[in-house]
Amino acid sequence: MELTKVDNWIGGCFVPPKSKEYLSLGCPHSGVIFGSVALSNGEDVEVAVLCAKKVQVSWMERTTKARAEVLFKMRELVGANQQRLVMCIANEHGKTPFEAEAEVLKSIEILGYACSAPQLISGKIQAVSKGVTCFERRDPVGIVASIVPFNFPMMVPFWTVPLALVTGNCVILKPSEKAPQTMKLVAEIFKKAGVPDGVFQIVNGSKNAVEAICDHPDITLVTFVGTSRVAEMVTHRCRLLNKHVLALGGAKNFLVAAQDCHVELTSSNVVSSFTGCTGQRCMAASALIIIGDQAQLLDLIVRKASMLRPKNKQDGVYDKDAIGPVIDGASKHKIISYIDQAEQNGSQILLDGREWYKASITSEYGEGGYWVGPTVILHASSDEPAIQEEIFGPVLSVVKVSTFEEAISIQKSSIYGNAACIYTSSGEVAEWFASRFEAGMIGINVGVPVPSEPFSFGGMKMSKFGELDITGEQAIDLFTVKKKISVRWSQ
Structure with a gap:
């Protein structure tokens, strides 16, 4: 070559x-x-x-x-x-x-x-x-x-x-x-x-x-x-x-799922947000705050993310079920280290993408490359590094809370203020969160709230x-x- x-x-x-x-x-x-x-x-x-x-x-x-x-x-x-x-x-x-x-x-x-x-x-x-x-x-x-x-x-x-x-x-x-x-x-x-x-x-x-x-x-x-x-x-x-x-x-974008969110829409949108471009975008969702007990939502997110597969050379342009590798070995090892650390701290790995890089992806690409699959982690505490720090890979950190106030407190405690999103069917709930999020770009049922021209792109804080x-x-x-x-x- x-x-x-x-x-x-x-x-x-x-x-x-x-x-x-x-x-x-x-x-x-x-x-x-x-x-x-x-x-x-x-x-x-x-x-x-x-x-x-x-x-x-x-x-x-x-x-x-x-x-x-x-x-x-x-x-x-x-x-x-x-x-x-x-x-x-x-x-x-x-x-x-x-x-x-x-x-x-x-x-x-x-x-x-x-x-x-x-x-x-x-x-x-x-x-x-x-x-x-x-x-x-x-x-x-x-x-x-x-x-x-x-x-x-x-x-x-x-x-x-x-x-x-x-x-x-x-x-x-x-x-x-x-x-x-x-x-x-x-x-x-x-x-x-x-x-x-x-x-x-x-x-x-x-x-x-x-x-x-x-x-x-x-x-x-x-x-x-x-x-x-x-x-x-x-x-x-x-x-x-x-x-x-x-x-x-950098960014640490928080998505908040209220109890009245549309489960099917929210699950699809969350998966698209955290796995799109293999999570290598500053607007990707990397932390999901679930208000109340929403087992169906979390199960759907894990199931839909698990259906994604490594891209191969036969994939068509419009094949949305495939995702690519991360950019290099340093990125791969960084992402995996966050998953390892979360597991060691007692978090539940609901979907584990660490095995992707060990597999032979296709005969055309050969073994090797910088592959990390979609990963979903359920944390017991919002203080975990994977919740607070930018990972820049297809990893979704999930934490459960009981109230709106707890959810907004976690988002506002972040040093970053790039983007945030609220999933809800209520205009009142949407307005409550939109007025309180500390982020430059806010989504309402939109997990990647990139503004289009003439609106400008930019966050807050760090x-x-x-x-x-x-x-x-x-x-x-x-x-x-x-x-x-x-x-x-x-x-």
């Missing part, structure tokens, strides 16, 4: 890193090395910034409509390459084709929203006194860097890149070193769409690249999505240089560092500087 090499995309072409160093890429399905990705440093970031500075003014001086025309072409070409992108995501990340297709379609949807920028960014104008008019204009912030995670190698970059470009900024993207191939393909598509060389660039790598991005004085804004620990470090490092920064961190959200209307404010202008012409 020919190994894939992922170089940096700088100045409209692929170039090797200055260090000449590469990191091996392992296939999540089998663990077999299939390629390598560039490990960049400050020299590579400097070259990318210099290229961006050469074209920043000319890109900014285009009208918003002219920039939007380029995005329309991007949207057309992404659609034309949809199947290539789907298979690239599925192969490098481990998602099922169904999940990968959903990611590509969501990216196209975000592009469509960015195409409407000429209508979205028009400013206010008003006569404020005799002979004096005030108006506002939006200018780009300059050079934007986006540091993105592995779990959505296309969609998360599209949270920032299209809106940053259409508002007149140049963008330097730092993909996850665990899943860099998808945006390599996207870079080629962007060039065909007419994005000028230097306006969109990719610098691959890990810690050295991130630190160089945070420290570069000519990068005006940094966006980050990843763990809370790194998000806090990135925020602090950027603010030392008075940079604009928005960093999204799930977000920064004042604005990363998509939708707030992202337009993030990527622009509002200038307020007062005019008097009359004597």
